[in-house]
Amino acid sequence: MTDGDLDATDPRTLPGFFDALAEGELLGGVCADCGQVLLPPRPACYACGSRAVDVEPQSREGRVFSYTEVRTPPPAFAADAPYTVAVVELADGGRLLGRVAADYADVAIGDAVELAVREPTAAEREVALDYEADWPLHVFEPR
Amino acid sequence: MPEPVIASVGASPLGRTDLPGRDLFSVALAEAFDGLPDPADVVEAVYVGNQSESYEHQIMYGTLLAEWAGLRYVPAERVEGCAAAGALALRHAVKDVRNGEHEAVLACGVEKMTSAGTSGATDALSAAFDRAIEQRSGITAPSQYALLAQRYLHETDATERDLAEIAVKNHANAARNPRAQFPKEIDAETVLESDPIAPPLKLYDCAPVGDGAAAVLVTTAELADDLDRPRVRVAGSGASANNIAVAERDMTDIAGARVAAETAYEEAGIDAADVDIAEVHDAFTVCEALLAEAAGFAPAGTGYQSYRAPAERADGWTDVRLSPSGGLKARGHPIGATGLLQALEAYEQLTGAAGDRAVEGAETALLLNEGGVADAVTVGHVLTTAEAP
Numbered sequence: 001m002t003d004g005d006l007d008a009t010d011p012r013t014l015p016g017f018f019d020a021l022a023e024g025e026l027l028g029g030v031c032a033d034c035g036q037v038l039l040p041p042r043p044a045c046y047a048c049g050s051r052a053v054d055v056e057p058q059s060r061e062g063r064v065f066s067y068t069e070v071r072t073p074p075p076a077f078a079a080d081a082p083y084t085v086a087v088v089e090l091a092d093g094g095r096l097l098g099r100v101a102a103d104y105a106d107v108a109i110g111d112a113v114e115l116a117v118r119e120p121t122a123a124e125r126e127v128a129l130d131y132e133a134d135w136p137l138h139v140f141e142p143r
Numbered sequence: 144m145p146e147p148v149i150a151s152v153g154a155s156p157l158g159r160t161d162l163p164g165r166d167l168f169s170v171a172l173a174e175a176f177d178g179l180p181d182p183a184d185v186v187e188a189v190y191v192g193n194q195s196e197s198y199e200h201q202i203m204y205g206t207l208l209a210e211w212a213g214l215r216y217v218p219a220e221r222v223e224g225c226a227a228a229g230a231l232a233l234r235h236a237v238k239d240v241r242n243g244e245h246e247a248v249l250a251c252g253v254e255k256m257t258s259a260g261t262s263g264a265t266d267a268l269s270a271a272f273d274r275a276i277e278q279r280s281g282i283t284a285p286s287q288y289a290l291l292a293q294r295y296l297h298e299t300d301a302t303e304r305d306l307a308e309i310a311v312k313n314h315a316n317a318a319r320n321p322r323a324q325f326p327k328e329i330d331a332e333t334v335l336e337s338d339p340i341a342p343p344l345k346l347y348d349c350a351p352v353g354d355g356a357a358a359v360l361v362t363t364a365e366l367a368d369d370l371d372r373p374r375v376r377v378a379g380s381g382a383s384a385n386n387i388a389v390a391e392r393d394m395t396d397i398a399g400a401r402v403a404a405e406t407a408y409e410e411a412g413i414d415a416a417d418v419d420i421a422e423v424h425d426a427f428t429v430c431e432a433l434l435a436e437a438a439g440f441a442p443a444g445t446g447y448q449s450y451r452a453p454a455e456r457a458d459g460w461t462d463v464r465l466s467p468s469g470g471l472k473a474r475g476h477p478i479g480a481t482g483l484l485q486a487l488e489a490y491e492q493l494t495g496a497a498g499d500r501a502v503e504g505a506e507t508a509l510l511l512n513e514g515g516v517a518d519a520v521t522v523g524h525v526l527t528t529a530e531a532p
């Protein structure tokens with residue numbers, strides 16, 4: 001086993017992934033042995049166990065795989081509710097959960113969406129852990 | 144190898160109670176040891192299933208509950224795996240007896256979910272989801288399962304009414320269970336017209352928040368006989384972790400649960416068709432449909448027929464009866480205790496102590512207890528009174 005030299009600049013760590021996302025780049029892990037896409041990147045492939053994980057930019061376009069509306073939010077997000085969340089299958093094969101910038105009634109399985117990135121709001125910083133405070137948030141916008 | 148058996152069970156009242164966690168445990172323990180020697184004369188180790196320290200600002204439940212049971216200087220620990228913590232505790236007890244380390248181990252579970260209202264429980268449960276992506280997106284337990292339900296309804300012939308009928312069936316079972324949090328019958332309209340929580344799931348698709356504790360005594364067969372207790376063999380035990388993020392899993396083939404069930408079947412030397420009753424993790428109605436398929440009871444896409452009588456289900460279904468206790472939905476779901484409440488139901492069913500809700504002729508039970516969303520972790524157990532094959 002290798003990669004004992006991981007540090008916070010490596011996109012296979014969360015700080016490294018979110019630093020790239022803040023610059024507008026969505027990075028995925030791609031297994032060199034089986035092709036599985038890992039979002040966010042991580043040191044090992046869950047599909048085959050390989051640790052030969054390359055980091056590659058991922059398409060931000062995808063389609064809604066499943067979706068719902070959060071009506072009873074966690075206390076930290078009470079002011080946002082109701083809001084739509086979805087699992088999106090991205091064009092390069094990975095799947096990612098996120099909020100959708102659309103009303104629930106206007107979303108359907110198969111809808112085309114694109115991932116956008118924004119800075120955390122003051123309210124989101126308030127409930128963030130110290131090390132998360134500057135991490136960006138992603139949201140899927142209908143195309 | 145000694146074969147582990149369940150020799151006694153007990154539970155506290157379930158729902159909104161005026162007792163803190165340790166006291167709920169004392170009530171469950173008193174029932175389990177009614178007519179037996181004191182726990183200090185029997186129990187050699189303790190495992191406690193418990194979801195969250197946020198309800199009572201308390202960890203160290205192993206130490207605390209061992210002490211409250213009158214046990215000192217025994218191994219005792221809390222086991223964590225969200226809603227699967229109870230069955231993980233049972234699995235540890237089973238392994239300790241099977242490998243000869245102990246003759247009697249107490250597997251217990253406790254949760255005091257009502258201490259901080261619905262928002263407190265929502266917040267505590269959200270800690271079971273991936274922090275970096277899922278929690279920061281504002282996902283909740285009902286909305287996670289709604290993502291599964293939406294996809295299941297999209298891929299199969301199931302309708303929202305079918306899911307409602309699963310709740311109706313489980314409430315009907317609970318109406319005959321004196322332990323149930325909601326021992327009352329409901330109709331499908333009540334489910335379909337209840338408040339939308341996370342569409343397509345409505346309030347009555349969701350298991351309730353509630354307090355509770357359960358205690359299960361796992362021993363050797365010889366000790367159970369010495370104690371003059373009816374015994375049920377724990378013939379198989381399997382556990383399986385899958386990805387933490389639901390987005391990265393197959394959302395309609397609950398593969399981790401399939402592995403846990405098949406591992407338990409293999410150890411027990413049975414297959415799915417041999418199972419008479421199953422307590423599955425119906426935290427939300429759609430779970431019962433998905434788990435009926437994962438357990439091998441139903442062909443893919445037909446698990447939603449679990450509410451129907453065996454003769455009215457699709458070809459390829461077994462005759463299994465699901466959730467005779469009323470399930471998490473209506474019996475109750477005090478998170479860390481749930482896996483042990485499933486074992487309690489199976490013990491009572493298989494020892495002729497299930498009263499009005501007895502499933503006639505039941506000899507073999509499957510328990511499937513999940514933690515996180517769906518199969519983030521699944522624990523499967525086969526309990527049986529049949530002779531070993």
Ligand SMILES: [Zn+2]
Binds near residue numbers: 046050
């Ligand atoms: Zn791989």
